[in-house]
Amino acid sequence: xxxxxxxxxxxxxxxxxxxxxxxxxxxxxxxxxxxxxxxxxxxxxxxxxxxxxxxxxxxxxxxxxxxxxxxxxxxxxxxxxxxxxxxxxxxxxxxxxxxxxxxxxxxxxxxxxxxxxxxxxxxxxxxxxxxxxxxxxxxxxxxxxxxxxxxxxxxxxxxxxxxxxxxxxxxxxxxxxxxxxxxxxxxxxxxxxxxxxxxxxx
Numbered sequence: 001x002x003x004x005x006x007x008x009x010x011x012x013x014x015x016x017x018x019x020x021x022x023x024x025x026x027x028x029x030x031x032x033x034x035x036x037x038x039x040x041x042x043x044x045x046x047x048x049x050x051x052x053x054x055x056x057x058x059x060x061x062x063x064x065x066x067x068x069x070x071x072x073x074x075x076x077x078x079x080x081x082x083x084x085x086x087x088x089x090x091x092x093x094x095x096x097x098x099x100x101x102x103x104x105x106x107x108x109x110x111x112x113x114x115x116x117x118x119x120x121x122x123x124x125x126x127x128x129x130x131x132x133x134x135x136x137x138x139x140x141x142x143x144x145x146x147x148x149x150x151x152x153x154x155x156x157x158x159x160x161x162x163x164x165x166x167x168x169x170x171x172x173x174x175x176x177x178x179x180x181x182x183x184x185x186x187x188x189x190x191x192x193x194x195x196x197x198x199x200x201x202x
Contacts, residue, residue: 060082
C-alpha cells in the first residue's frame with residue numbers, strides 16, 4: 001500500500017513518526033491517525049517558539065490533531081495540548097527573530113522559584129513536538145476529537161482522533177510551539193531579554 005498522502009490531506013501517521021520516539025506513548029498516539037481534523041480559524045506568526053519546563057503538572061488534559069496556517073501561507077500540522085489548570089516550574093520560551101540588525105532571540109523565563117511557579121487556566125499549546133518523561137492519570141485514548149471536555153471551549157473536528165486524561169505530569173519538557181492561548185497566565189518571577197544571536201531554550 002502506498003504511503004503517499006493524497007493532495008489536500010494530512011498524513012497523521014507520518015506526523016507521528018516525525019514527532020520522534022521521545023514522545024510519551026499517549027502523546028504519540030494522539031498524532032498517529034487523526035482523521036477529519038479541520039484547520040484552526042486564525043493566522044499564526046511564521047516564527048515558532050521553543051518552550052521548556054523543568055516540570056509541568058496539570059489537572060484536565062486533552063490533545064487532538066489539526067492544521068494551522070501562518071501569515072506567510074505556510075501550513076503546520078499540530079497537536080494542540082490543552083490543560084485546564086497548569087502549574088509550570090522553571091519555564092523558558094525562546095523565539096528567534098530576523099531583524100535589520102541580524103538575528104536576535106526573545107527569551108522569556110519564569111517560575112524558577114519552587115514556591116512561585118507559573119500558573120495558567122485553560123492553557124492550550126499548539127505544538128508539533130514534545131519531549132520529556134510523562135505520566136497520565138485516568139487516560140482515555142481514541143476519543144472522537146469533537147467530544148473531548150477537559151478544557152472548556154476547546155475541541156477538535158468531528159471524527160478526529162483524540163485523547164484526554166484527568167491529570168498529566170511531564171518532567172524535562174521540551175516543546176516546539178506555534179501558538180499558545182490561555183484564559184489566565186501568571187508568569188511569576190518574569191525575566192524577559194532580547195539577546196543578540198540565536199540563544200534557544202533547547
